[in-house]
Amino acid sequence: MKKHLLFALLLAAALTVLCACGGDGTVDEPGKATDAEAVSENSVVVGITNDMDSLDPHKAVAAGTTEVLYNIFEGLVKADPDGVMQPALCSKYTMSEDAMSYTFTLREGVHFHNGDDVTAEDVIYSLKRVAGKLDENDVNVISAFSIISDITEQTAADGSTEIVVSLSEPNTELIYYMDCAIIPADYGEQTKKPVGTGPFRFVSYSPMESIVLEKNSDYYGAKAHLDKVTFKIYASTDDAFMELLAGKVDIYSYLSADEASQIEDSYDIVMNTQSLSEGLYLNNEFEPFTKLEVRQALSYAVDFEEIDGVLTGGNSEILKTAMFPTFKEYYNEETKNSYPHDVEKAKQLLADAGYENGFDLEITVPNNYQLHLLIAEILVDQLKEVGVNATIKQVDWSTWLTDTYRGRNYEATVIALDSTLAPADVLHYYESTNGSNFVNFKHEEFDALYAEARSATDKEVKIAKYKECQQYITDNAASVYLMCPKIMVAVNPKLAGYTFYPIYVQDMSTVYYK
Amino acid sequence: MYYVKKLLSLTATVILITVLAFLAFSVIPGDAAVLKLGTDATEEQVEALREEMGLNDGVAVRYARWAKGVLSGDFGESSYYNMPTAELLGEKTVTTLWLAALAIIMIIIISVPLAIISSVRENGIVDRIIQFAGQICMAVPSFFLGVLIILVLGLTFKVFTVGGYVSYKDDFGKFIGYMIFPAMAVAVPKIAMTVKFLRSSLIKEKQKDYVRTLRACGTPEFKILAFDVLKNALIPTVTFVGLIIAEVLAGSVIVEQVFGIPGLGRLLVMSVQTRDYSVLQAIVLYIGCTVVTVNCLVDISYHLADPTVRNKR
Numbered sequence: 001m002k003k004h005l006l007f008a009l010l011l012a013a014a015l016t017v018l019c020a021c022g023g024d025g026t027v028d029e030p031g032k033a034t035d036a037e038a039v040s041e042n043s044v045v046v047g048i049t050n051d052m053d054s055l056d057p058h059k060a061v062a063a064g065t066t067e068v069l070y071n072i073f074e075g076l077v078k079a080d081p082d083g084v085m086q087p088a089l090c091s092k093y094t095m096s097e098d099a100m101s102y103t104f105t106l107r108e109g110v111h112f113h114n115g116d117d118v119t120a121e122d123v124i125y126s127l128k129r130v131a132g133k134l135d136e137n138d139v140n141v142i143s144a145f146s147i148i149s150d151i152t153e154q155t156a157a158d159g160s161t162e163i164v165v166s167l168s169e170p171n172t173e174l175i176y177y178m179d180c181a182i183i184p185a186d187y188g189e190q191t192k193k194p195v196g197t198g199p200f201r202f203v204s205y206s207p208m209e210s211i212v213l214e215k216n217s218d219y220y221g222a223k224a225h226l227d228k229v230t231f232k233i234y235a236s237t238d239d240a241f242m243e244l245l246a247g248k249v250d251i252y253s254y255l256s257a258d259e260a261s262q263i264e265d266s267y268d269i270v271m272n273t274q275s276l277s278e279g280l281y282l283n284n285e286f287e288p289f290t291k292l293e294v295r296q297a298l299s300y301a302v303d304f305e306e307i308d309g310v311l312t313g314g315n316s317e318i319l320k321t322a323m324f325p326t327f328k329e330y331y332n333e334e335t336k337n338s339y340p341h342d343v344e345k346a347k348q349l350l351a352d353a354g355y356e357n358g359f360d361l362e363i364t365v366p367n368n369y370q371l372h373l374l375i376a377e378i379l380v381d382q383l384k385e386v387g388v389n390a391t392i393k394q395v396d397w398s399t400w401l402t403d404t405y406r407g408r409n410y411e412a413t414v415i416a417l418d419s420t421l422a423p424a425d426v427l428h429y430y431e432s433t434n435g436s437n438f439v440n441f442k443h444e445e446f447d448a449l450y451a452e453a454r455s456a457t458d459k460e461v462k463i464a465k466y467k468e469c470q471q472y473i474t475d476n477a478a479s480v481y482l483m484c485p486k487i488m489v490a491v492n493p494k495l496a497g498y499t500f501y502p503i504y505v506q507d508m509s510t511v512y513y514k
Numbered sequence: 515m516y517y518v519k520k521l522l523s524l525t526a527t528v529i530l531i532t533v534l535a536f537l538a539f540s541v542i543p544g545d546a547a548v549l550k551l552g553t554d555a556t557e558e559q560v561e562a563l564r565e566e567m568g569l570n571d572g573v574a575v576r577y578a579r580w581a582k583g584v585l586s587g588d589f590g591e592s593s594y595y596n597m598p599t600a601e602l603l604g605e606k607t608v609t610t611l612w613l614a615a616l617a618i619i620m621i622i623i624i625s626v627p628l629a630i631i632s633s634v635r636e637n638g639i640v641d642r643i644i645q646f647a648g649q650i651c652m653a654v655p656s657f658f659l660g661v662l663i664i665l666v667l668g669l670t671f672k673v674f675t676v677g678g679y680v681s682y683k684d685d686f687g688k689f690i691g692y693m694i695f696p697a698m699a700v701a702v703p704k705i706a707m708t709v710k711f712l713r714s715s716l717i718k719e720k721q722k723d724y725v726r727t728l729r730a731c732g733t734p735e736f737k738i739l740a741f742d743v744l745k746n747a748l749i750p751t752v753t754f755v756g757l758i759i760a761e762v763l764a765g766s767v768i769v770e771q772v773f774g775i776p777g778l779g780r781l782l783v784m785s786v787q788t789r790d791y792s793v794l795q796a797i798v799l800y801i802g803c804t805v806v807t808v809n810c811l812v813d814i815s816y817h818l819a820d821p822t823v824r825n826k827r
Contacts, residue, residue, distance in 0.1 A: 239677030398544030
């Protein structure tokens with residue numbers, strides 16, 4: 001009896017507290033939920049684990065952001081799955097014979113998501129914004145745009161509008177950067193309510209929770225099949241995987257080999273080689289690494305088979321140079337056979353260099369990517385076999401960027417370098433004076449080769465020179481290259497059309513329900 | 515006079531907290547500009563962004579600028595999210611407050627009956643079991659309990675989906691349904707403490723003379739317990755729970771991380787990782803103010819309720 005009375009009292013007290021808390025306008029709106037259910041049959045949830053670093057396409061740099069914004073924005077051109085730049089907001093483009101200017105014919109009748117026409121003014125505004133030419137004090141967003149001397153509009157003989165991009169030096173690779181987003185001129189709300197021309201338009205974004213897109217039914221090209229896409233942001237890959245197991249996520253990339261094997265019954269697993277060069281990058285100015293033999297010894301010491309077998313299920317592509325197979329004809333495939341796993345050879349080389357007793361090595365690893373850390377752990381064991389006593393130092397991403405990458409204050413680091421589709425981009429890390437040369441690889445011979453390759457306008461010459469560049473990097477063991485990791489994506493078996501591109505994006509416009 | 519002094523020391527504490535947070539933040543390597551631009555940016559681009567963000571000024575100048583903004587109600591802009599810090603925080607605070615509120619409700623509705631049951635027969639079997647369980651629960655930190663809950667309730671028995679957080683704006687019912695579990699992780703150790711506190715308070719109260727008098731008058735035992743003893747024993751417990759509220763808020767920060775809840779706690783951790791000082795400072799200020807204010811209210815309530823404390827001055 002007395003208990004009943006007490007419980008009643010307490011319940012009443014609890015309810016009062018509840019009601020008081022509910023008073024601040026946080027109660028749900030039932031209308032919203034039903035809306036979501038109505039379209040649910042033609043919508044997907046994509047699990048991601050990185051939050052947006054900006055909704056402004058010219059300010060976003062994180063791969064986790066650009067993979068999402070790809071659906072909202074488009075450039076004059078757009079890479080197809082084979083890495084060929086296809087016309088997008090332009091109907092066609094040409095490069096002058098001397099590679100000193102590019103001419104883009106503006107596609108007619110394209111609208112922004114806010115209904116406005118895409119004009120030459122918008123295109124010029126966007127390109128100038130990226131090139132840092134809107135204002136005297138502006139700094140460019142894409143370094144490659146520093147060679148742009150002028151961007152002008154002209155009317156062609158047939159009355160169509162053309163945009164001419166003039167350069168201060170010949171460059172045949174600039175087209176690979178022309179996929180930068182075209183946005184409405186002087187639109188100030190880009191970071192809050194982004195407006196582009198892509199197959200999906202922006203609906204809402206809630207930091208650390210989700211970003212929602214809906215179909216752009218006014219799209220000029222092949223329209224998206226899905227009506228709604230929700231990119232759900234998870235705090236960790238573990239959280240995302242749990243939701244995947246519960247069947248609440250339709251598409252999730254970044255699966256580990258182990259995770260993939262756990263869900264292969266309930267999901268389709270699609271795979272692709274990532275356009276990344278994963279490796280143990282060496283600071284060429286750190287004492288033992290100033291010696292070529294030591295760098296080569298480490299290249300012999302690592303065992304790709306073991307790393308790939310343990311971590312990516314034997315699906316990754318072996319890599320022994322700075323470029324990767326995504327670059328197709330530019331990639332020097334012959335380098336693949338260099339430095340086979342050979343502990344004896346490694347020991348011999350170390351002895352030749354005067355390090356028969358090995359040395360201590362600190363491997364700096366950014367802690368935001370599990371794969372780097374796992375690789376580093378295996379490397380520690382493999383290096384032990386040749387007498388190198390390696391230890392791991394974990395740092396957060398900001399520290400890595402500041403101390404390791406910009407400060408070059410490290411001995412070795414495990415990281416994966418990405419690139420645009422321009423071959424010059426993937427090799428710029430090795431140019432002596434380049435700010436990105438964090439490995440301190442300083443070889444005049446390479447610089448000369450690289451400059452020739454970059455400025456070559458003849459494709460055959462360009463290919464030959466780039467291949468030489470790669471051979472040079474491999475021969476000099478600029479770093480210890482390991483692999484192009486395999487990306488494994490879980491896709492709801494009811495869905496089809498998930499497409500991979502040589503740049504890292506998640507294209508939702510091709511995905512449809514079977 | 516007492517209140518003026520109290521208020522002054524309060525303000526000083528909060529200011530000190532923000533200064534320390536600011537200093538600690540300026541010591542760790544890396545800044546928002548470097549992070550924002552990633553690996554592709556040139557030194558020139560980083561420098562330009564630093565200038566734009568005002569990161570090139572000294573710590574003192576930056577702190578003064580921040581403090582001036584706060585005093586005029588402007589918490590600055592999040593460097594990572596490019597949106598006003600106040601707007602960003604507003605939404606996340608609601609989530610965290612719900613977590614805290616649920617935890618506090620649990621503490622109250624579970625610990626009071628347990629304490630009463632326990633105190634009915636001091637050192638009886640039931641009392642001993644409750645005390646023993648309490649000892650264990652008190653010893654387990656919230657974040658570890660969170661991991662246990664995920665493992666047992668989430669993964670083994672599948673009572674809820676781990677990581678399946680639903681925003682309060684999308685579906686309030688599902689939101690509460692998910693939040694119950696992290697709230698449990700926060701509440702359980704505090705429940706154990708409250709039970710222990712209230713139990714001894716009840717036992718002490720039961721030995722008082724008025725209880726004997728009431729019994730002698732033939733008042734039924736449950737009436738004595740429910741109306742007289744409980745009422746008196748609850749007074750010190752209320753201040754105790756007040757202190758717990760501050761701890762619950764702090765505990766939520768870690769538990770949110772464990773359960774993947776996008777609240778203040780995760781935002782706090784994020785802001786450190788992204789070197790987003792305006793967000794970090796705002797959260798530090800918010801938590802600091804809450805803890806200090808709650809402590810102060812507890813002090814004042816003692817001061818009002820107990821003349822002996824008041825007269826010592």
